[in-house]
Amino acid sequence: MTQYLISFDDGTMHFPEEDWEAVSEAAHRVVREAQAAQAWVFGGGLESQRSSVVAPDGTIADGPFPETKAVLGGFAIVDVSSREEAVEWAVKFAAACRCAQEVRVIMDDPAV
Numbered sequence: 001m002t003q004y005l006i007s008f009d010d011g012t013m014h015f016p017e018e019d020w021e022a023v024s025e026a027a028h029r030v031v032r033e034a035q036a037a038q039a040w041v042f043g044g045g046l047e048s049q050r051s052s053v054v055a056p057d058g059t060i061a062d063g064p065f066p067e068t069k070a071v072l073g074g075f076a077i078v079d080v081s082s083r084e085e086a087v088e089w090a091v092k093f094a095a096a097c098r099c100a101q102e103v104r105v106i107m108d109d110p111a112v
Contacts, residue, residue: 001079003106004086010048010073012099026096034078043076
């Protein structure tokens with residue numbers, strides 16, 4: 001099995017405020033389905049806020065920086081047998097969250 005990151009950019013979920021509860025329930029329904037299928041690893045939405053960026057030398061700066069075009073808004077990590085299966089989960093999350101999802105493989109680290 002391989003783990004995949006399914007994610008969307010902050011600010012891409014565009015729907016009326018009154019739809020928030022329905023969107024939330026739809027997303028939770030997909031999470032429960034992924035859990036039942038034993039594909040779910042971890043995930044969640046991220047608050048829209050500035051983060052702290054820690055450099056390799058330990059320097060801490062406020063971020064993200066203004067030139068940053070995309071900031072992570074939420075994610076799911078699934079453990080599935082193929083990229084195609086990860087894309088199937090992304091399709092479900094895209095429909096539930098009403099925004100496009102990106103699918104990326106998480107590199108295997110045999111040392112861990």
